Amino acid sequence: MGKGRLEAFSDGVIAIIITIMVLELKVPRGSRLADLGPVVPVLLSYVLSFVYVGIYWNNHHHMLHAVQKVNGPILWANLHLLFWLSLVPFVTAWMGENRFAAMPVAIYGSVMFMAGFAYFILSRMLIAHHGRDSALAIALGKDYKGRTSLVLYVMGIILSFTHSWTALGLYVLVAIMWFIPDRRIENALAESRA
Amino acid sequence: MGKGRLEAFSDGVIAIIITIMVLELKVPRGSRLADLGPVVPVLLSYVLSFVYVGIYWNNHHHMLHAVQKVNGPILWANLHLLFWLSLVPFVTAWMGENRFAAMPVAIYGSVMFMAGFAYFILSRMLIAHHGRDSALAIALGKDYKGRTSLVLYVMGIILSFTHSWTALGLYVLVAIMWFIPDRRIENALAESRA
Amino acid sequence: MGKGRLEAFSDGVIAIIITIMVLELKVPRGSRLADLGPVVPVLLSYVLSFVYVGIYWNNHHHMLHAVQKVNGPILWANLHLLFWLSLVPFVTAWMGENRFAAMPVAIYGSVMFMAGFAYFILSRMLIAHHGRDSALAIALGKDYKGRTSLVLYVMGIILSFTHSWTALGLYVLVAIMWFIPDRRIENALAESRA
Amino acid sequence: MGKGRLEAFSDGVIAIIITIMVLELKVPRGSRLADLGPVVPVLLSYVLSFVYVGIYWNNHHHMLHAVQKVNGPILWANLHLLFWLSLVPFVTAWMGENRFAAMPVAIYGSVMFMAGFAYFILSRMLIAHHGRDSALAIALGKDYKGRTSLVLYVMGIILSFTHSWTALGLYVLVAIMWFIPDRRIENALAESRA
Numbered sequence: 068m069g070k071g072r073l074e075a076f077s078d079g080v081i082a083i084i085i086t087i088m089v090l091e092l093k094v095p096r097g098s099r100l101a102d103l104g105p106v107v108p109v110l111l112s113y114v115l116s117f118v119y120v121g122i123y124w125n126n127h128h129h130m131l132h133a134v135q136k137v138n139g140p141i142l143w144a145n146l147h148l149l150f151w152l153s154l155v156p157f158v159t160a161w162m163g164e165n166r167f168a169a170m171p172v173a174i175y176g177s178v179m180f181m182a183g184f185a186y187f188i189l190s191r192m193l194i195a196h197h198g199r200d201s202a203l204a205i206a207l208g209k210d211y212k213g214r215t216s217l218v219l220y221v222m223g224i225i226l227s228f229t230h231s232w233t234a235l236g237l238y239v240l241v242a243i244m245w246f247i248p249d250r251r252i253e254n255a256l257a258e259s260r261a
Numbered sequence: 262m263g264k265g266r267l268e269a270f271s272d273g274v275i276a277i278i279i280t281i282m283v284l285e286l287k288v289p290r291g292s293r294l295a296d297l298g299p300v301v302p303v304l305l306s307y308v309l310s311f312v313y314v315g316i317y318w319n320n321h322h323h324m325l326h327a328v329q330k331v332n333g334p335i336l337w338a339n340l341h342l343l344f345w346l347s348l349v350p351f352v353t354a355w356m357g358e359n360r361f362a363a364m365p366v367a368i369y370g371s372v373m374f375m376a377g378f379a380y381f382i383l384s385r386m387l388i389a390h391h392g393r394d395s396a397l398a399i400a401l402g403k404d405y406k407g408r409t410s411l412v413l414y415v416m417g418i419i420l421s422f423t424h425s426w427t428a429l430g431l432y433v434l435v436a437i438m439w440f441i442p443d444r445r446i447e448n449a450l451a452e453s454r455a
Numbered sequence: 456m457g458k459g460r461l462e463a464f465s466d467g468v469i470a471i472i473i474t475i476m477v478l479e480l481k482v483p484r485g486s487r488l489a490d491l492g493p494v495v496p497v498l499l500s501y502v503l504s505f506v507y508v509g510i511y512w513n514n515h516h517h518m519l520h521a522v523q524k525v526n527g528p529i530l531w532a533n534l535h536l537l538f539w540l541s542l543v544p545f546v547t548a549w550m551g552e553n554r555f556a557a558m559p560v561a562i563y564g565s566v567m568f569m570a571g572f573a574y575f576i577l578s579r580m581l582i583a584h585h586g587r588d589s590a591l592a593i594a595l596g597k598d599y600k601g602r603t604s605l606v607l608y609v610m611g612i613i614l615s616f617t618h619s620w621t622a623l624g625l626y627v628l629v630a631i632m633w634f635i636p637d638r639r640i641e642n643a644l645a646e647s648r649a
Numbered sequence: 650m651g652k653g654r655l656e657a658f659s660d661g662v663i664a665i666i667i668t669i670m671v672l673e674l675k676v677p678r679g680s681r682l683a684d685l686g687p688v689v690p691v692l693l694s695y696v697l698s699f700v701y702v703g704i705y706w707n708n709h710h711h712m713l714h715a716v717q718k719v720n721g722p723i724l725w726a727n728l729h730l731l732f733w734l735s736l737v738p739f740v741t742a743w744m745g746e747n748r749f750a751a752m753p754v755a756i757y758g759s760v761m762f763m764a765g766f767a768y769f770i771l772s773r774m775l776i777a778h779h780g781r782d783s784a785l786a787i788a789l790g791k792d793y794k795g796r797t798s799l800v801l802y803v804m805g806i807i808l809s810f811t812h813s814w815t816a817l818g819l820y821v822l823v824a825i826m827w828f829i830p831d832r833r834i835e836n837a838l839a840e841s842r843a
Contacts, residue, residue, distance in 0.1 A: 079276035098747035165292035359486035553680035
């Protein structure tokens, strides 16, 4: 089974998610700068999610680039990932409209955790399908970055009830961690295998 | 007439349907966990529809993979299928917001029945266009799975007025039936033809 | 300049238009069949527009299939067409929610007239770019169907103020005219040129 | 890293932005022509933004056509551009619903300025990646048009507080400037380099 259909469909869904998210920015009634006030936290929430979804698009495309074939279960593992990403617009709006209150921050982190977990499952299934000596298996290695992300999400979810801004800071940290291409780690991993 | 345009357009529409469905999840005003309460049945309804549309994408793509050519009537049979799928976000939200009440469950099943029926028509037209000895005709066979789905939908629609949760269970059963690739039946069908 | 980008972008926009239109179907609050009452005219309106946009997708793709190259002005003639098509969800909802009242029916017809006119301009510009002996010029001929559509729209717009259902009937007539592939006329046109 | 994925994703997002913008046109309750009154400024605002996004699609595609390769930072520069474009539906609706009041006009101009600036950054990064002798570097030259646009936006933003219609006129001027292909300037630039 070719991977082309999976790539095109995933790219389409991710492009739609990143774009319809903006529909959650409700247009205020008044025309003064102050009327934009309630929109600001939703906008900040939107920026964070935009970067997240951008990172997912980026990495998803990279991962599938290193892949030659897919099968039925992989199609569903991919739809599982898209499902959690599809909830991002909802939790983004809920978190923003409640100005980063405890529970919305925790739920936002939970959806991000599930998306990260779904991505992890997908990557493991792709490796299992291509073998431990495949380019993908070598590129991902032990996937410290993926595992660290999941741990940071869990820490953020727990912290959100007492220190919601610290929790948010951890989510931002995950985004930065993926945003900056960490060549040092990649090289280290490459050498450890050489 | 090539099939490429049909595939790309269908994939695009299905990707949009599966994604905009999430816009029906209305963001609650409050920030407590209890405020998410009314969203839960809509979310469950969303999960079911997400799996359904995912199955349609999967099977639609498979079916068209086995096809070489299309014609005008097939284009319209395909648009007929997309029409019923386009109503899925509407009935998903109606069913979820009314916590799986009788009539919404019946209407949900009716739209699913019509989508299943439209898919059946499309498959028969594709077989008629390619001949009874075509790869598609052999792959689909008598299409017991498609026919069983339609019967289960009708049973669900009738039951929804008295036992709406049983009706819903039948819809879930159809989803599971398609979700799990039943190789035993496929092989049996293949042998019965050999 | 290649036509691939124009085709892909137009297909994308048309796929989004035909799908987001369903977001105008507002989910009713109650769960009885009677609660669906106000949705019925919007649904009928939606069916008509779905068929219309489906016809545009079909014909647009056909027309561009017969084309080898595009230029800057053609890109804008195409965006002009997409602009009027993008207004279809709005006028569809307005017409449906007002149960086919005079003014919404007139405005619906006006948007359809403008889309038809934009399509006519686009076809003429494509012919001018490819020459009077091109496959496209021969295929379109004098475009009686396109011209008749525009006349029927104008008649519908005028009639809408006194006989809004007759006006609507004329719009449906245009849809049927395009829906049924009229091979007799095509052959007649082909012979008249032979 | 190939540019195909970047092109397809950007085209998808831009197609979605230009289309979902119409969802901000709120369907009026009444069925008289006068009921469309409040929609008119939103429609005018929509027309301007439709042309703007159309221009971006056009130029973005042109620019990437002259490009052979991309890298990580370029992917993010592109997402940065898409981010500002994704805010266009929001500011379009806010400006239209407030009938081109001072602050919305200023914010609209600011988003347009940022989109123009993001486009400028993207073009410079593409040139840096391909070298000063690349086809892209020669085609863009000193990018007087891009720089002039940014200056006009800043003038518009400042003017919006005292003469909001003049500010709007400047935004329209930028659109016209890009809409009309200015071959004279292009030739002049080409000669100055020859």
